Amino acid sequence: MPHWIALTLTAGLLTAPTAGQPGRQNDFIEAAREFGVPLSVLLGVSYLHSRWDDHGGQPSVSGGYGPMHLVDGAAVPLGSHHEGDPRGDDSRPLLRPLPQPPRAPEDTLRPAARLSGASVALVRRDPRANIRAGAALLASHRVRPGGEPRDWYEAVVRYAGSRGFADEVFSVIREGAARRTDDGSYVRLVPAPDAVPPPPARTPMLGGADEPAARAQGRTECPATLACEWMPAAYARFGKKKHKDYGNHDRVNGSRRIDYIVIHDTEGSYQGIPSMVRNPRYVSWHYTIRSSDGHVAQHVKNRDIAWHAGNWDINARSIGIEHEGYLARGGTWYTEAMYRSSARLVKHLATVHEVPIDRAHVIGHDNVPGTTPSTVPGMHEDPGPYWDWGRFFAMMGAHLKPSGSGSSVIIRPAYDRHRPRYTGCSGRRPAKDCKPHGSSSVWLHTAPSEQAPLVDDIGKRVGADSTYSVYDHSARASTGQRYAVAGRSGDWTAIWYLGQKAWFHNPASAPTAIPAAGPLVTPVKNTVRVYGRAYPEKAAYRASRTRFQRHVPLKYVIRKGQSYSVGTTVAGTFQKAASMNPAHHDLVQGALRYHQIQLGHRLMFVKAKDVRVIG
Structure with missing residues (x-):
């Protein structure tokens, strides 16, 4: 542990390092002391938002900056990834999405900067100033006296606008957390098993959507431990003729077989979701999870067929979950709060519908096949190589572990340390390398060498070579996916992939795959x-x-x-x-x-x- 952190565990308390020593841990300690916020509360709020990272001063998908995710409403990027035919059914005409403009989120950046006495520009770009401003804003929301974490529960609710988020903060405080942040600092939240929220005599606040009157009416199908809002998708006819078309999902009498849970990202902000999902001319999915606080909205009943995957066969047998985010920035702002809510929801759905929690059944939109040769090139790539499948599965208790003799392998690089090259994270400069970041994918080559070309995907990239673009998975294998071994050479392993041998770097000193057991076909x-x-x-x-x-x-x-x-x-x-x-x-x-x-x-x-x- 670096000497400047000097963390000491004494009788269950975290002793602060000497004032003035560098490190993000000390930034949290000093801000907590200055504004009278319990350190565990400040660390818990920041961990759920950003895992204590600054993300290079880049805004989140919902316009949040810095470790405290202070929101600048003007920084929310727009857009949606639902293009093409998400229904994916040859027997019905193409449905053309008509997205609506999103609403701007509430601005917390400027009030926080004002309360801390710092400029807005400084709070955006400087992690220490951002932590101070977040602590000042949190302190301004305090509604009851006392210095225990439970006395700050309502302040956390007001800070995030979500009781579900506040409940999860207390879960983090009880569990504790520790990691090295993006500036190289080691930050630790010491577990406090006795930290519990106040009794649930909760008064309505903020008109919060996660005070789920809809759940009381039995509409949502989330687990009882997860705040969930009923935001129904449109089901109405449209067009000049009475029976021309309808949207935006299909209802089913009785039940249906569920084989897959499909993980998507929105490629747009949560603010646009209500207007989109309520538009019968648009498309549908079952759930959306908000990045900032992990809040869940359900739109379509699990028994009904949402139009989300671009393949009717998969749609008819799946549940689709959208996550607020962008695949090119996913490693930056797929938040801890969102992962935790998603893992809880997916585990619940998998249990109810008897879906195995593995990468053959819990899949990304980027794993859904095209229906015909003409549709393959346009199939989607989300959630992309920055979605941390290993951590996601571990949160569900489905850890990826070695097994078998090695006739097949499961891809499993160490996400934080595995930082392969990607290009195209900046839309303005598609050839520019992305900033190094942890990744769940490995590149596949035609021979056991980094200099060998990437393998080609004749279906996706017709007549063109594979690229290192973050949007191009033609030559990638992802964490949790199992492949048959086709050969080994030194630090390299070959798998059978798209009808060819594909090689990936898999040294014993830093393995990117584990031996696996399971059936194969030939x-x-x-x-x-x-x-x-x-x-x-x-x-x-x-x-x-x-x-x-x-x-x-x-x-x-x-x-x-x-x-x-x-x-x-x-x-x-x-x-x-x-x-x-x-x-x-x-x-x-x-x-x-x-x-x-x-x-x-x-x-x-x-x-x-x-x-x-x-x-």
Whole structure:
């Protein structure tokens, strides 16, 4: 531990280092002392917002700056990633999204700067000034006397505008936390197991959406420990003719099978979500999680089909969760509060719907396959290489651990230390290298050398080489994904990937993968076709009014001698939904079996009759 931190644990209390010594820990200690805020409360609030990082002075997706996430409403970037056809169903016309402009968030940067006596510019760019300003703002919200953390509960609610956030702050205080921040400082919050919020005689404050009257009415489907708001998606007809179209999801009578939970990012701010999801001409998803405080809004019932993944087969069997953020800045502002809420929600949904918590079933939008060769290039890339899958799974108690003899591997670099090259984080200069940052992905080469070209993805980058762009996952494998081993050479490991050997650096001194066990498939003929959806055989449609959905292979093939990991095995189904009345829907269930395989960065399907299971 660096000598300037001088942390000492004495009778459960944190002894402050000598005043004037450098380090972010000392910045928190001095600010807490100056404004009379309990150190544990100040550290807990900052940890949930930023994990005590400054993020290079860059604003969050909701316009927050610095370790205390002080919001400048004018700094909120606009935008949305729902382009193309998120419904992904050939049997219905393309739905064209019509996003609405977002509202500006409440400004906390200027009041905090004024209270601390610092300039707005200094509070934006200087972490120490930002911590002081955050402490001053927190102190201004104090509503009851006392110096114990529980006496500051309502102040934390007012600071973040969220009781759910305040509850989570107290969870952090009880658990403790420690990490090295982005300036190299070591910061520690000593666990305080006895820190609890005051009794739940809570009066309504701020009109907070996380005081969920909707939950009391039984509308939301979040776990009881998670603040959740009911913000319903539109379900209405639109167009000049009465029956022209409707949006923005499909309702289901009874229940449906859930095989996947899909992790998205919004590529826009939370302020735009209400107007978007309430627009029947737009698209839908089941939940949105706010970055600043982890607040959750549910839009579509779990039993209903939201239009979110761009692949109707996946939509029909999945729940979609949007996370406020941008994939090119995800490592900066996918906040601790958001990860914790998401992990709690996903674990709950996985338990209720019996979804295995692994990377074959809890997937990114970037893992969803295209439906036909023409749709593959336009499929989405979120949440991107900065989403910390390892930490996310650990939060759900599903730690990625070694197993088996090594016929397959699970990708698992050490996120904070693993800092591969990416380009294009700045839209103005797409060729410029991104700032070094932890990542969950490894690059894949055609040979065991950093100088070897990246492997090509003939489906996504038609006639073009793979790139190091943060938006291009043509030659990437991500944490938690399992691949069959194709070879080893020194510090390099090869996997079967998109029909070819793909090499990644995997030295024993800093491994980026762990040995894994699990079933693999290998072709029983020279070449085997690959599909983006598991649709039934033609005979299954004879007893229905639904037109046969052709089996359209993608451009990829797998060959004899290659092997790929199996995630799940399903019988083909097709959900016909072209009416607002669920009674007119038709579920076609076939006997044709498919194996879901990890072909490349995305999951895909092969017909079980074309392969045999090994391992």
